[in-house]
Amino acid sequence: MKTAMIRTAAAGTLAAMSLASMNTALAQDPWAFSANIGAVSNYIWRGVTQTGDQAAIQGGLDVAHESGFYAGTWASNIDWDEGSSEAVTLTPVLDDGGQVVVDPVTGAQTFTAETVGADPDSPNYELDLYAGYGFAVNDDLSFDLSTIYYAYPDGRDVDFWEIGASGTYKWFTAGLAYTAWGEADDDAAFSEGDLYYYGSIDVGLPYDFGLSLFGGYYDFDTEDGGVDYGHGGVSISKEAGDFGTFSFNYDQVGRETYDDDPKFWVGWVKEF
Structure with missing residues (x-):
């Protein structure tokens, strides 16, 4: 999930950059280790701000094996x-x-x-632990199986665990995430049984620019009405060598139950 700082910018664009750097390292050694640090003007996750439209500092550690196995951890400040x-x-x-x-x-x-x-009881930071296995069928088609635990150490009854799968064909990615367990009450969102569907189109542009069009839909397994929602957005990124990768992003939720104002934010990420 966080391989490649998915939350700091559009998923596909930066994911492709991170996996490319890992593949370069794996050509020399069966194991590849990397770290990343980033900053965003607004931490948006699945269309919804996690910081009250404020900035966040984020970072993580990753390890990958030439077999396709990967694992890592990622953290960010939040403000619910x-x-x-x-x-x-x-x-x-x-x-x-x-x-x-x-x-x-x-x-x-x-x-x-x-x-x-x-x-x-509202948490001030998020700590994610994740692992997965990715494999390519050919140059155009690849799949990924993943699991991620969203931890909020200074919060109360808000941790949850997801399992997911995705497939990528050339520039198109589609995936599904399932909430397998959560600390929330049984009938509440993020407890168990929630489904999140998502897709993205990611293309490279001249001069090291990248374009991502993405969207998703959250189907919560809860008796409360008015919580399911869809969202979409656009991200334009620019790889700047040793200075990292910069992005300009637009996110929009499609339901008035949530904050459906358009969100424009900028991000930066640097990998080591």
Whole structure:
């Protein structure tokens, strides 16, 4: 899933770049190790912001074997409260007799204000662990089987685990991800049984530019209505050698239940 920093820009474009660099290393050694670091002006995952439309710093480690096996880990800051206003708790100030202190001038009761977060259980960062196996049938056709665990160590009851499969023919990729387990309540999204369908068209352009057109649909296994949604977008990337890869991206959710405003964001990723 995160092989090639899929979340920092359009999936297919940067994935192809990362796999190409791994293949170069594998030509010399059966194992290839790589690291990446990136920054985005908005962390968008499957059409939905994970940082309240704010920036994120991201990075990961990957290992791949010439057999097609790969594994890695990836992390990013997140903000599911979406920068929501903080709650303020007022506590009355009591005198030695247990009575509320009254201002002698205004006659108003005296309180102390304590600011608390909107949701103390909302996580501040994401840590993903993933593994998979990719193989090519020929120069035009390849497949990938993967599993990924989405962990939110400082959150509560929000971790979940997916298994997935995808196929790529020339410039077209289609795939499916299934939520095999989750900490959420049985009838909630991201608990078990959710299906995510996705596809992308990824083409190379002159002068080391890349173009990706992508879309997906989330079918949640929940009794709550109004949570399934589709999304789509476009990404243009530019490989800049030692300076990494830059991208300009557009994402759009197609359901008013979510924030369906168009999202424009920029990203940068550097692999080592």
